[in-house]
Amino acid sequence: MTKPTRTGAEPPYLRIAADIRRRITDGELSPGDRVPSTRQVAREWKVALATATKALTTLRLEGLVEARPRAGTVVAPKVPSRSRRRPSAAPAEQELTLDRIVRTAIDIDIADAEGLTALSMRGIAARLGVAPMSAYRHVTGKDDLILLMADAAFGEESFPSDPPGGWRPRLELGARTLWSLHRRHPWLAQLSSLTRPLLVPGLIAHGEWSLSALDGHGLAPTELFDIHVLLFSHVQGLAIHLEREAQAAATSGQSEEQWMVSRAQAMQDLVESRRFPTFAKVVGSFDNGYDLHLDTLFELGLKALLDGLAPVIEGRPPHNSRDGSPSRARLP
Template structure:
């Protein structure tokens, strides 16, 4: 049999989660953009899935809230419209017989007993699958925002931010993807929470040390330590599109307060802060780049450099690069690029340079 179209799979997944109790009446379902990201489909496909769910009466659009599960609180959503895609629907002989309705009229009546059939066998129920669903529901009930964020950080630490997805986090936690949206609005929201948690591991001192230089140096070293432990973080933040993160704003406040009162205009103060922040971030971004390169090539940086020896030698000897050749020769032909040493070297020189601006009086 051919696989169902992507939008049908999304519809079936949300309907199943509602049936399993993972989504209840009034719960918000993911937006079109979230579904497109989670299922790796076009926005039009995700929109078609939500439209289909709305047509079936499974979800409704609530002003200023979004799309939510339909139906009274605590009860499954009603289905005012029949589902023409449901293979069990048969309208060729009038209204379908509903055993549940008969049972409601006579609580003692067992439709399966009347028919002489085994309900478990006829329904195709799989006990192992049922236990798995029950386990998933238990995991969903125990789920917290902190667990979601910690798991996301673990994935990013081990595999890089590019490997992070809502579906991957849900799989690691043993819950349905939709369960995450009760605690985190979107993947973007999750990344912001991850940043706050990571920086929370390296808190700024409650009492700032004396002197602008020491204060800027403390912030830079804490930022470097966070990137060292969680390399993916240096590739997240953007100077032009800063994240609305309380922890990041604390670093901004710390840096501006450190140089306040030295006669600098507001623009210069912001430039000093951004320069310090981007210096640390710029070097730290190489941590994940190197990790990605090693995963892609299977070579360490030393092994990769050795593999380039012949080509690099050919380039150097073919052109006028006397200074480069002399410097390399005086190093004995071996230069070990250590990021920690580079960070220390640059941090001191950067602070020396800023002293000429901040202490110009």
């Protein structure tokens, strides 16, 4: 990025915005081209992330750029003319709410575009046009904010009040709903491990759906919960790679396809070494290489899991109490 000459007392974020604006209006950056990320701006201009965020927010409010999931900030399809008026000032600080802070943090310009590493309280405050301490009046810090973000993100999808019949359609709907949320918000898979789960209502609602689908089939409580955790681990285990690929692309500057091309000779050496004959036979049989599709793997794995679990779930009749209702597990 070519930095303009620093003149006067103009704030740094306005100088940065002016330079990117010039590149757009002069045609150096075309509609759809990716503009520098907040981290790139911060590094090249030697400014804080909050300042970089404020510069890109200025351009977004002007309609010059827009955010796209997994692509970051790009030049808007229709660039406004030079005479377009600047937007009015950001809403007053007294209008700041916890919901606005959480939704801004989730916004595709920040967590959804660049992952949780790009998230900061100062950056969010800059986006909202308020002083950093104003945000701290609503949330104590980044860790608490992430929990609120997760709760809101998992709560974006709900389940029908009239569930489909049968345990399998209900589990399929639950797993696919979770997968769609992780696809929409890839950072969700990075938040916790199976051994230290997120205890937020938005996620527990998805657990309630799966557990209720399995309840009443004669499963012991531990067995029932193990199946629930296994299905969730299938979603989370694949979703982790959504964020890792995005991080790898940002770090290396190479797309997945470009990375594979750069490793073509190493792959060929492995195939020709004859040390791994089955690997060589399978890989050598691909006409145009192997395309890994996470959606395909998700569906394949879900089917395999449910096929394998069917005898366990259906193998025993439900244990009913005398009044006909499912029996409850005894608490110690």
